Amino acid sequence: MIFFQGYMKYWREDYSSILAYMYEHMIISLTVIALSITFSIPLAVYLTKIKSDLIKTITFNIANIFQTIPTIALLALVIPLFGIGFVPAVVALFLYSLLPLLRNTYAGMNSIDPGIIEAAKGMGYGTIQRLFKIELPVALPYIMSGIRVTSVYIISWTTLAALIGAGGLGDLVLAGIGYNDSMMIFTGTFLAIIIAISLDLVINKIEKIFSYS
Amino acid sequence: MIELKGVGKVYEDGFQALNNIDLAFENGKINVLIGPSGCGKTTTMKLLNRLVDYTDGEILLDGRNLKEIDPIELRRQMGYVIQNIGLFPHMTIYNNVAAVPKLLKWPKEKIKKSVMELLQLVNLDPDTYMNRFPSELSGGQQQRIGVIRALAADSSIILMDEPFSALDPISREQLQDELISLQSEINKTIIFVTHDMDEALKIADQIILMKNGHIIQKDSPNNIIANPADEFVKDFIGKKRLTPKQKLPSLDNFISKSFVSIQSDSSTAEAIKQMTAYKLTNIPVVTQDDMYLGSINLYGALDNQEETIENLVESDTYTIESTTETVEVINELNSINTTIPVVDGNGKLVGTLDPYQLLYEWRVTSEYECGEQ
Numbered sequence: 265m266i267f268f269q270g271y272m273k274y275w276r277e278d279y280s281s282i283l284a285y286m287y288e289h290m291i292i293s294l295t296v297i298a299l300s301i302t303f304s305i306p307l308a309v310y311l312t313k314i315k316s317d318l319i320k321t322i323t324f325n326i327a328n329i330f331q332t333i334p335t336i337a338l339l340a341l342v343i344p345l346f347g348i349g350f351v352p353a354v355v356a357l358f359l360y361s362l363l364p365l366l367r368n369t370y371a372g373m374n375s376i377d378p379g380i381i382e383a384a385k386g387m388g389y390g391t392i393q394r395l396f397k398i399e400l401p402v403a404l405p406y407i408m409s410g411i412r413v414t415s416v417y418i419i420s421w422t423t424l425a426a427l428i429g430a431g432g433l434g435d436l437v438l439a440g441i442g443y444n445d446s447m448m449i450f451t452g453t454f455l456a457i458i459i460a461i462s463l464d465l466v467i468n469k470i471e472k473i474f475s476y477s
Numbered sequence: 478m479i480e481l482k483g484v485g486k487v488y489e490d491g492f493q494a495l496n497n498i499d500l501a502f503e504n505g506k507i508n509v510l511i512g513p514s515g516c517g518k519t520t521t522m523k524l525l526n527r528l529v530d531y532t533d534g535e536i537l538l539d540g541r542n543l544k545e546i547d548p549i550e551l552r553r554q555m556g557y558v559i560q561n562i563g564l565f566p567h568m569t570i571y572n573n574v575a576a577v578p579k580l581l582k583w584p585k586e587k588i589k590k591s592v593m594e595l596l597q598l599v600n601l602d603p604d605t606y607m608n609r610f611p612s613e614l615s616g617g618q619q620q621r622i623g624v625i626r627a628l629a630a631d632s633s634i635i636l637m638d639e640p641f642s643a644l645d646p647i648s649r650e651q652l653q654d655e656l657i658s659l660q661s662e663i664n665k666t667i668i669f670v671t672h673d674m675d676e677a678l679k680i681a682d683q684i685i686l687m688k689n690g691h692i693i694q695k696d697s698p699n700n701i702i703a704n705p706a707d708e709f710v711k712d713f714i715g716k717k718r719l720t721p722k723q724k725l726p727s728l729d730n731f732i733s734k735s736f737v738s739i740q741s742d743s744s745t746a747e748a749i750k751q752m753t754a755y756k757l758t759n760i761p762v763v764t765q766d767d768m769y770l771g772s773i774n775l776y777g778a779l780d781n782q783e784e785t786i787e788n789l790v791e792s793d794t795y796t797i798e799s800t801t802e803t804v805e806v807i808n809e810l811n812s813i814n815t816t817i818p819v820v821d822g823n824g825k826l827v828g829t830l831d832p833y834q835l836l837y838e839w840r841v842t843s844e845y846e847c848g849e850q
Contacts (some may be wrong), residue, residue, distance in 0.1 A: 379560070379561025382563075383559050383562075383564075383623075384565070387552060387553070387580070388549050388551075388575050388580055393580070400566045
């Protein structure tokens with residue numbers, strides 16, 4: 265009870281800075297997610313349309329390599345290129361997020377029954393019409409699940425962005441470690457989880473709206 | 478009217494898929510392209526909506542060179558049904574059927590009217606089905622939608638690429654029947670690819686039999702069976718389909734010449750004696766010069782032993798003329814279970830026919846043929 269009262273007091277005194285951290289965290293995460301979607305999905309679609317296996321292999325290997333670098337190391341590696349702060353954090357997390365979305369979209373596009381594509385072609389859908397009216401909608405469940413997985417990862421990884429001065433809830437956790445303040449650590453962790461869960465719910469809703477069966 | 482003149486297709490790797498194809502698809506007819514796999518039947522069909530482009534010759538659509546027509550426009554003018562059905566899983570049945578009219582930017586009312594009519598045409602209640610998704614329908618229903626989707630834009634030419642081959646046998650039969658009755662209402666030019674000769678014989682107005690990129694024979698189903706062009710055609714049609722008329726031995730072989738008969742002036746007691754001696758339930762009655770009068774039933778005779786044969790004879794019995802085709806006799810046999818009298822053209826009794834014997838022989842012959850295939 266005493267702990268709880270103490271915790272309420274901490275919130276009362278610090279809520280504005282806590283919310284600021286949360287806001288920072290969300291801005292970084294959402295920027296990365298937005299970038300990742302606008303880049304990975306078209307790239308994956310492009311990869312399904314080309315015949316060259318070489319380009320596909322190279323692209324997936326690059327994405328794979330980024331994924332295998334430990335997050336903290338990747339954040340450190342972008343410092344010489346972009347310095348510290350928001351930009352390098354976004355760049356590092358973006359590179360990190362490439363693979364899951366790329367793979368899911370690619371798999372989704374490849375999973376479309378060739379009969380559907382042949383029917384669409386034979387019925388007189390042009391290439392662009394076919395992509396937007398048939399292929400992407402049919403592959404949408406795969407793509408959405410890619411977006412969900414990526415988003416949840418990114419929110420969790422953004423916590424580490426505090427290490428290179430990008431702020432966010434990671435700052436709260438790091439400060440908590442420094443002051444040995446479990447309330448700060450708990451608050452940072454808890455809020456990151458809340459953001460991840462609520463984003464997951466939102467995407468789930470969007471997925472429901474667009475899904476067919 | 479679609480005409481192919483000296484059309485050839487050579488793939489980039491040098492494979493000659495089609496060679497000098499001359500062909501005309503008549504308006505309002507079901508044209509069936511058939512042949513073993515790799516014969517070029519599907520390629521020929523895909524030339525028509527330019528999913529495959531030809532490398533030699535020319536194709537004329539109502540006198541217009543096909544290559545002058547924009548492929549996208551062309552495809553919207555032709556219905557297309559594929560083997561894997563290929564309904565769009567994310568669209569309702571309504572939107573699936575309405576797909577091409579929407580591409581053609583028809584007014585909403587017109588699209589709706591057309592979709593409703595088409596659903597009724599294949600006996601799917603519009604109110605029940607139009608808002609369902611393809612995954613909620615059975616395979617047969619899905620392909621019905623596939624067929625009417627091809628009809629939706631009211632195109633005069635429909636291309637069908639083995640549309641029923643992925644269905645179970647019962648749905649396949651039903652859809653073939655429906656296609657035939659549908660065609661009698663809509664009169665489209667249908668180009669139908671199949672590898673199933675039964676299907677081709679059932680639905681085709683014109684059969685085009687292909688092999689290795691050549692047309693081997695094009696003819697009506699009856700003519701193709703009556704006059705197969707060569708051994709390959711015969712093989713492809715199959716001995717079983719060619720034989721029913723030729724291979725069944727003529728009726729003569731089944732007629733028993735050593736039959737028992739009785740003359741009309743004999744006594745009834747004599748007739749009963751004959752029938753019990755030969756274990757018959759019926760005996761044919763003839764005049765002195767062997768003209769067939771009718772027959773006497775054993776039980777009738779036993780009940781009325783005092784009557785004369787002339788009064789007992791039943792003259793409306795079933796008889797066969799000796800010149801009848803065996804097949805026709807077999808088709809008539811289903812309800813006959815006594816020995817049948819056989820007469821010649823003048824009504825003279827020439828023998829009797831045991832239906833069980835005939836059916837037995839027929840079964841042995843057909844089993845032999847099936848085993849041979």
